[in-house]
Amino acid sequence: MFETLSDRLAESLGRLSRKGRLTEQDVDNAMREVRRALLEADVNFKVARDFVASVRERAVGQDVLKSLTPGQTVIGIVNEELVTILGAEREPLRNPDRPPQILMLVGLQGSGKTTHAAKLAAHLRKDGRSPLMVAGDVYRPAAINQLQALGRQINIPVYEEGVNSDPVNIAINGVAHARERGLNPVIIDTAGRLQIDEPMMQELVNVEQRVHPTEILLVADAMTGQEAVNVADAFNQKLSITGLILTKMDGDARGGAALSIRSVTGIPIKFIGSGEKIDALEPFYPQRLASRILGMGDVVSLIERAQEQTSEADALKMQDRLVKGQFNLEDFLDQLQKVKKMGPLSQLLELIPGMGSQLRQAKAEISDDDYKQIEAIIRSMTNTERRNPHIIDGRRRRRIARGSGTSREEVSQLLKQFSEMQKMMSQIGSMAKKGRLPKNMPFDLG
Amino acid sequence: MILKFFRRKSAPDAQLEQGLEKTRRGVFLEITRLFDRGVLDDDLYEELEMLLIQADVGWDVSQKLVAELRQRVERDRLVDPLAAREILREEMIQLLEGSMRNRTVKILQRGVPFVIMVVGVNGVGKTTSIAKLAAYHQGFGRSVLIAAGDTFRAAAIDQIKVWGERLDVPVIAHAQGGDPGAVVFDAMQAAHARAADVLILDTAGRLHTKHNLMAELGKLRAIVQKTVPNAPQETILVIDATTGQNGLVQAKEFSASVAITDILIAKLDGTAKGGIAFSVAKELGIPISYIGTGEKATDLSEFRPETYVDALFFGDTEGL
Numbered sequence: 001m002f003e004t005l006s007d008r009l010a011e012s013l014g015r016l017s018r019k020g021r022l023t024e025q026d027v028d029n030a031m032r033e034v035r036r037a038l039l040e041a042d043v044n045f046k047v048a049r050d051f052v053a054s055v056r057e058r059a060v061g062q063d064v065l066k067s068l069t070p071g072q073t074v075i076g077i078v079n080e081e082l083v084t085i086l087g088a089e090r091e092p093l094r095n096p097d098r099p100p101q102i103l104m105l106v107g108l109q110g111s112g113k114t115t116h117a118a119k120l121a122a123h124l125r126k127d128g129r130s131p132l133m134v135a136g137d138v139y140r141p142a143a144i145n146q147l148q149a150l151g152r153q154i155n156i157p158v159y160e161e162g163v164n165s166d167p168v169n170i171a172i173n174g175v176a177h178a179r180e181r182g183l184n185p186v187i188i189d190t191a192g193r194l195q196i197d198e199p200m201m202q203e204l205v206n207v208e209q210r211v212h213p214t215e216i217l218l219v220a221d222a223m224t225g226q227e228a229v230n231v232a233d234a235f236n237q238k239l240s241i242t243g244l245i246l247t248k249m250d251g252d253a254r255g256g257a258a259l260s261i262r263s264v265t266g267i268p269i270k271f272i273g274s275g276e277k278i279d280a281l282e283p284f285y286p287q288r289l290a291s292r293i294l295g296m297g298d299v300v301s302l303i304e305r306a307q308e309q310t311s312e313a314d315a316l317k318m319q320d321r322l323v324k325g326q327f328n329l330e331d332f333l334d335q336l337q338k339v340k341k342m343g344p345l346s347q348l349l350e351l352i353p354g355m356g357s358q359l360r361q362a363k364a365e366i367s368d369d370d371y372k373q374i375e376a377i378i379r380s381m382t383n384t385e386r387r388n389p390h391i392i393d394g395r396r397r398r399r400i401a402r403g404s405g406t407s408r409e410e411v412s413q414l415l416k417q418f419s420e421m422q423k424m425m426s427q428i429g430s431m432a433k434k435g436r437l438p439k440n441m442p443f444d445l446g
Numbered sequence: 447m448i449l450k451f452f453r454r455k456s457a458p459d460a461q462l463e464q465g466l467e468k469t470r471r472g473v474f475l476e477i478t479r480l481f482d483r484g485v486l487d488d489d490l491y492e493e494l495e496m497l498l499i500q501a502d503v504g505w506d507v508s509q510k511l512v513a514e515l516r517q518r519v520e521r522d523r524l525v526d527p528l529a530a531r532e533i534l535r536e537e538m539i540q541l542l543e544g545s546m547r548n549r550t551v552k553i554l555q556r557g558v559p560f561v562i563m564v565v566g567v568n569g570v571g572k573t574t575s576i577a578k579l580a581a582y583h584q585g586f587g588r589s590v591l592i593a594a595g596d597t598f599r600a601a602a603i604d605q606i607k608v609w610g611e612r613l614d615v616p617v618i619a620h621a622q623g624g625d626p627g628a629v630v631f632d633a634m635q636a637a638h639a640r641a642a643d644v645l646i647l648d649t650a651g652r653l654h655t656k657h658n659l660m661a662e663l664g665k666l667r668a669i670v671q672k673t674v675p676n677a678p679q680e681t682i683l684v685i686d687a688t689t690g691q692n693g694l695v696q697a698k699e700f701s702a703s704v705a706i707t708d709i710l711i712a713k714l715d716g717t718a719k720g721g722i723a724f725s726v727a728k729e730l731g732i733p734i735s736y737i738g739t740g741e742k743a744t745d746l747s748e749f750r751p752e753t754y755v756d757a758l759f760f761g762d763t764e765g766l
Contacts, residue, residue: 039505042690045496109713109741110569110686139741141608146601149622153600194716221569225502225690227718248568251653253692276568276598 024060030074031056041254041293044229047263055081079290085259086286091268094242096214100132100184102175104211106204106239107219108231109192112247114143116219116273117189118150119281120245123271124185125156132183134174135160136167136207137191147189154278157183167191168206175211188213195234208239215242218267220257222249228257229264236265247273250280254293322425329386329418333378336371376404377414389415473501473719478761481531486519490527494534501759502690502721507728511537535760538724542734542751545727549735550707552679554588559637559645561670561677564710565663565700566684568651571712573602575684575738576646577609578746579710582736584613588643593633594619595626595666598650606648613743616640626650630666634673647678654699663704681707682736685722687714693722697730708735711749715739719758 031052038048058077095101103120105113114137121131133151135158137143144160151158159174171188178186190207193200208216218232218241235241246258249272258269269284318335321327378386380403385392392400392415394408401408476497480490491512498508515534524530554560562579566572573596580590592610594617596602603619610617618633630647637645649666652659670677683706685693700706711720714737723734734749 036505039499040691042502042692045499108688108716110571112569140605142601142604145604146599149600194713196717221686221688223567223686223690223692223696224688225693225718225722226500227502227688227716228690230717231688248653250655251567251692252655252695253690257690 026070027056027059027074030059034074034078037295038256038259038293041256042223042225042228042260043256043293044226044260044264047229047260051081051085051263075294079294082259082290082293083286085263086289087262087268088286090283090285091243091270093270094214100175100178100186102186102188102211102213102215104171104188104190104207104213104216105219105245106190106216106235106241107192108194108221109140111192111219111221112245112273113137113192113219114146114150114189115276116245116247116271116281117147117187118154118156119273119278120271121151121156121187122154122278123281125154129185130183131156132174132178132181132186133158134171134186134188136170136174136188138163138165138167138170139191143189143191150278167203168210171207171211185214195231201234201238205238216240217243217245217270218261219245219247220261222246222255222257223251223253224257229260232261232265232267236267241265241267243268243270245269245271245273246284250274254295255289256293258289259293327422327425329378329381329389330383332418333375333386336375336378373404373406373410374414377401377406377411380404389418473497473759475761477531477534477759481527484527486525486527486530491516498721501719502693503719504691504694504722504725507541507724510728511541531760535755538755538759539751541724542727542755545731545733546751547733548731549733554643557641558674559591559634559642559677560588560679561634561637561645561647561674562680562682563647563649563663563667563670563678563704564682564684565649565704565706566651567653567696568599570651570684570686570689571738572596572651572684573605573609573648574741575682575710575712575736575746576606576648577613577743578738579646579682579736580609580613580615580644581743582746583644584615589641590615590644590646591633591637591640591642592617593629593645593647595629595633595648596650597622597624597626597629602648602650609743626662627665627669630669634670638673654696660699660703663700667704679707681705682710683708683732684710684712685720685726687711687716687720688718689720689722691722691725694725694729697726697732701730701732706732708733710734710736710738712738715745723754 034055035048035052038051039045043051055074055078058081059074093101093103105117105120107113117133121133124131133147133156135144135147137147144163148158148160159170159177161170161173167190174188175186178184188207188211190204191200193204195201207213216239218235220228220232224231232241232244244258244261244267246255246269249255261267262269269286269289272282272284272289274280274282318327318331321331377400380400381392381396385396385400392411397408397411397415401411404411477494480493480497483490494515495508495512498511499505503511511534514537515530518524518533519530524533552560564572564576564579576592580592583590590613592606592615594603594606596606597620600622603622607617607619609615616636618629618636620629620632626649633645633647636642647666647670649663650659652663654660667678667681681704683697683700685696689696697706697709709723709726709732711723711734714720720737726732727734734754737747737749737754739745739747
């Protein structure tokens, strides 16, 4: 079930390419895989249908049928189309005609509005601004306390009137309060609500009409299924939604909901919530989400995470080695050391592009205890062996197994997995060099 | 009409009824219409698959349900669409019932607290569900105690305390940022000292991909087992009804770190059908035991496959 779209396409079309030309039937089969993968990523079924139709149109064109690696070409087309739908350009927050900038957060229960009010405030303060948060959720028990606690934590003021006041008045008074004190932007937290709850939706409409927010941001959970579109559409019909904050992207949801919302409503995705810490808010990059939906891995995130543990120069060098296919066991060991501090090994592997299904299988079997084993095996190799794993023959294997307290099979397995990974990466790397990859493949740091 | 089944004691609530009314349109009306059209052809099967996917049933399970239906229609040479509709309905119910057989019989022992551990990813509705579970057990005349185990999220402790006051349920809590293990330990002591029938443990929301946080759940479980070896007698995973295919991964990962005995589907009062329940039932065999349908403490019901399938996929207007 973790098999990804890019694997499947490479597999099914790759096999055919050895036989010669692709037929339309082959393309149809590939499109079936695309559709399935999109649906498994929670892309809305209508969006998936239209998407497949437009990819197909391009894919039956000459270039694919004649291509030597049609699998890669089709993946490239899918990737490009995904980026197009997700919005090629990043859209920044709007500026108001006159200050303060008013940002109102709306969404379903539990999507992460209150947490993201604080994240957004902290993020905007970095630009030298003085935000005010307004506690407009008078319904959920202790929602106001939550915003206040977050405010104390990041030292940003919170305007509140307790739970017995009307949310519309709270918003109006909150904005007035900000004007008096020269606070800007104003971030209004609202209660979570179902899009079908008429009185509650009307309340938001009233807030909009009274305070005229600069932006109304819909906060949506990345794990949302097929309903995402209906929810966004309903909110957008009542209110003028100006942007989307996609939360909980630090999990493993593919985030197809975002694609659907963007495609159906045209609402641009402005931010990504990627963790429970206050600073876990990132601007949205279409390419990264496209890679994620495709299951292509995400070299950019890999490098970014590595950067947390190492210098920028080191990270760039690593990126270069990855692209050139020079990533060897020494680098792998080095990464292991760093990644130990970042979380489970499986996450690093997930980020490596073009991971073959075999490796993915192996990943499923790798637990954190296996860190030690992998480390031991690599450490039992000489430096030359680490740089040139292909020289490791039967005798060397036996020695390494003995040195690391493992079996020869275990050493072989690691080597096999590694060479698989290396092969995939150098393939992608050489394609990038020849300029056969679309401009915005995951290597574009854009 | 759903209310008759989905709600236990409380009086029908107009607003909730409205909500469910919306849920009931959408997919099930279309399924009904599909079979009313009269012909069992390729178009019907294709559209049916789409409708199931639209309800978050997922690609695999939708394929399987449609393939099975098709096979039976062809084998039995059925031409009556209504008969086919009934087969689909039965298949769906059976799929869910398969996992219901895994529901363990839970016995409340005198002098031993019945410990319920509630887990899930962030924002699925754990705290509200705990309030509902407390009210549910109170409804049987049981004394309930709650442990405020979410020491991480800002004001989570306040939130559960508000519920405690509303329901008159004592809440064992430490300060925010404290060790959840210590809260659980104290709560176990308190449950014994006060001879509480039921102890409900709140836990902080965590993404199933966060290795350390998942390991922490195992530790909490171990603390509970120090005083009551077979506890927690119930470990409930709360899943948001709007969750898509990631719900299956959630269920898998949580099961791996704490043995999940039951699933509670929250927020089923929206337009989402909670179709991920089918994948969870089929792949993991974990029983769906409860559903949450609103923001009040009484908005909890026991899950019944037949009622759920009828209400959300076929309409419950026939045969009642």
